[in-house]
Amino acid sequence: MIDCKIFDLGDVTLQSGATLRDAKLAYKTYGTLNADKSNVIVYPTWYSGQHYDNEWLIGEGMALDPQKYFIIIPNMFGNGLSSSPSNTPPPYNQARFPHVTFYDNVAVQHRLITEKFGIEKIALVIGWSMGAGQTYQWGVSYPEMVERIFPFCGSAKTSLHNIVFLEGVKVAIQTDEAWQGGWYKEQPNKGLRAVGRVYAGWGLSQAFYRERLYLQQGYSSLEDFLVAFWEGFFLRKDANNLLAMLWTWQNGNIGNTPGFDGNFEKALTAIKAKAIVMPGETDLYFPPEDNEYEVEYMPNAEFIVIPSVWGHFAGGGINPVDTQFIDRHIKELLDSKV
Known part of the structure; x- marks a missing residue:
């Protein structure tokens, strides 16, 4: 039994033009939403990961402290819990599952946050790897709603390499x-x-x-x-x-957000959120220079590198030293004024 809830989305028309009927968004929450709904953190999942794979960064005394914040982990389309090839009925089952973008994922996450919880402001959106791609997308799609973003070991556009x-x-x-x-x-x-x-x-x-x-x-x-x-x-x-x-990942590009006509740099400049962008020093997927380029166009972003030999998995919660480094900077961002 997977410990998550399901938000029924109804029929969702995707950027690809396909309609995902009776779509489902699986999610889990941690902590309690405060009276003015100002303590919200959104923490999307990563490639093949499910909500419990994010829990290493949540805990008492940590930056993502459920005693202090209301943390929502939405499961990405395709991860086996939200609508996916493995759980969608015909005709869009298995190999016919439609192409889904980061924009599509974030659009339905926004529906969950506004329709289910009535939330108008998000203190922080944070994510690792493909979760970072969704984090950037939140900043572009809903710039007035998102106060801070913390994408780590990920990018706003998937590189050719x-x-x-x-x-x-x-x-x-x-x-x-x-x-x-x-x-x-x-x-x-x-x-x-x-x-x-x-x-x-x-x-x-x-x-x-x-x-x-x-x-x-x-x-x-x-x-x-x-x-x-x-x-x-x-x-x-x-x-x-x-x-x-994998298709979602390969086609990651915030420049494809409606209104930007594929202009990646213009989309970056539209991110109003206060940001810390954090690559891993030895990440082979998302090398620091890609993020350094992004930060040049982001109006309110700081670039901090994780000094680690753990490659992409410096952000995977396996090495305690890296986890402490990430956690410390999340605290700094959450404590900062916007």
């Missing part, structure tokens, strides 16, 4: 004969294991492997780490769900 990496993930699934063009009866497990192997070289840095930090995590060898951590991670996922979210 990142798109190439994701092609490797996609083909790892699609070349498994069990995939059957997306109409499989059983998961294409060889493909999912291959995704784990592809990810292993990208999610963590060269220095992570050089220093054999996987041994400190309880793995007995490099091969043990590749099988037990990486293959095991993706064997728990649904292949079509992964491909649906």
